[in-house]
Amino acid sequence: MNQQQRSEVTIVRQTAARFARDVLVPARHALLHHPDEALPAGLLDGLLGLGLHELGLEEEGERALLGAGLEELSRVAAAPASLVLAHVIARECLRQTGALERAPAAEGAGALLALPLYAEPGLGDEGPSLRQDGAAIVLDGIAELVVGAPLAGAAVLVARDAGDRERPALVLAPLDAPGVSVGPALLTLGMRGAPTADVRFSKARLPATARLAGATESGVVARDAARRARGPALAIAAGVVEASLRTATEYARERYQGGKQIVDHQEVRALLAGMVEDLALCAEAAELLCGDALAESRALALFARAKRRAAHATCDGVQLLGGNGYMEDYDQERCLRDAKQAQALLGRTDLAAQAATEAWLAEGAGS
């Protein structure tokens, strides 16, 4: 990264941190209790005002900027960061299939694209089925846990071609089209405050152009967009771990046990040391994965390992605070939930690890 890129990253960090402090911190209660409570007016406009959602995944420099912004937001709340990430990946799918101009032209949140952010890229076995009907395609079934669906104008998702169940089909589905209905906002483990819902298709008839790519390219595009998104996705996890570590450290300095500061107990220091290790892994991996330097096998393995460690670190963060860590007041429980949900970003870690092995073998390892 050159000097100019570094200063751009600093500016993005500062802007995102200011938004987190001025807007997300006061909105903390509403974010934690969404969907029971509505998000404060202006939060989404403010988020869009940051411009992070306009960054692309194509260029390494933009990915670094996106990662920096998402990491800062996630120190306070990962939910808004996940909304941005879903949109950016969906947009990357449109870019790769030459369909950017088909993105919704609405103002505000309606311009957002929704995406099943936790599904394995390019799979979608349990997603809707698709069949060709003359000049149209017809979708039936449910796309689960689509991040941003209650707000967005359209969703990018993977359907299964009814003619060949093994073949994925990448689709841009307007969420107000006849036969398309967005369910109520779902309560999820973490990232609460990122409106997420199931999208139901009942013989939804869309123009054939809604199919973004043919059978062969769909999976490739979805996986490539996800590949480019690994760094920013991991930056979300890194932001959450940093918040957890900071809270744990402050607590360990402030509180006493057995007549001495908690931080002076060796077991507490061991917990903190583990968290520092995990944060270093996540933050460094996020930065590396925003670049293109790593072979695919290493990138996937690092991504899977770092996501796992982030979830582990925040469990320790709660543990270090004892009963206080389990209560809403100290933000550690939010970190635990957000980090565990972040582990599922772009699919299961086990499947990512398996893909790493496949890539390792395909790269000619040992030959």
Added chain:
Amino acid sequence: MKFDPDAFAAGAEQSFAQMYPVLAALGQHRPRMLADYERVLADARRFRREHLEPSALRVELEVRRNPEYVAEDIICAASTAGFFGTMIPKTFGGAGLSFGAMIVGLEELGAGCLGLSNLLGVHGLAIATVSATGDIEGMEKVCRLLTEGERRGRPNLLSTAITEPTAGTDVEDVDLLRKARLVCEATPVRGGYKLNGRKVFISNGSIAHTHVVIMPTDKKNPVETTFAFLVESTAPGFRVGRVERKLGQKACPAAELVFEDCFVPETARLNSKALPGRAIELVLGATRGGVGAWGAAAARGAYERALLHARTHKVSGRWLIDEQWVQIKLANMWKNVALARALYVEAMLSNELFGLSQLVSGGAMGALQQRLPRAVLESQALRKLVVSRRTREALQGQIAAMEEWEVDTASAWGSASKVAGTDLGMENCHLALEICGTAGLRHDRGIEKIYRDAKLLQIYEGTNQLNRLEVFHRGVLRATARRSGGAA
């Protein structure tokens, strides 16, 4: 190997002997004990199916909207089923079963919902605490609150108030207690005591009728001056503070209890002597085994849900259950359940041999419970005999006569079971979320809830960090040293 759902459905539930081979073997020598355990398991299993599982997610959503919501319907149903009196001596109106039998029931209930299981089981801590004082009058009082209420359809619940805002782990360990930064103090006044301070995170604190409150009369010298007091929620100067918003186990409210010149009469103090460190060790040695059982419950709840998901969902066109990576994870989860259970059964049996359980359900008292008909046990004549100064002195004498290695052995097993069971429970939750993918993240599928619920098990009854040190001090150092030195 392909998974056969029909074959699975036919043998989905493990038999008692499959779940507890050690106990089944032991049952050949103590058939009555085995029959009790099997009955409790069957009752708990039925209650889980009929009441807990259909309500668990609904109750959690209610509490999420209103932290003061209480699942009264579940409490009443459990009351009808007689759960609150399980381990209470027949003389005091209970079923007279052992602490171990209750723990078997708690695993089953916990596998359905840890929060509701805690709501229905946390009174066990209060009974254990009062029992460890040897105060037979106090025991009768708290036991009858439960059993007589149960007969009316709604027990008067109990809570145990130990944790303070600046002392959580410290009040769980006698050595740490010496240096604890306590805020609570019971000042002796004419005719009784005035209690001041705040207790926090008290399970069922906001809904309990009576609280077993642990408080020193001199907070600068807590080890020598700590007593247990029975405080009714109507006592002047007592109030419930805020009810916490928690990560999980939402069905069991955790509340702040506030004491502001709260007067309690002399009779509210249990036992004339301050709580010895031994009493605290006896209580925790018993109840930590119970938390170990909840750890096994978490491991099992996660395993059962992951297995169901794997049977009914596909990835890449293949059933998850047919994927080797899933099979290996499920095998590990099954193993974790077995390990957690094996350890808490050891802890439970160790407690019946060396710990608090031998006082409550063993010895002469236990023999009476087993042999005499209920009519005799509930008669006023026997009650007078049992609730007497002589019994109190005998119980206290028994507590004092216990060898240190016995207490240490029970404590070490309790802590080991707590640490291992709850860590294995959390491990299974991680594995379940991995298998279940997106479904694991949604509240409406009930999988992420276990993850949130299980985390508390690693924290309460002393953090797992403290309990590891307990295993070291009582298991590695003391119990083994004394035994090898020929103490027993």
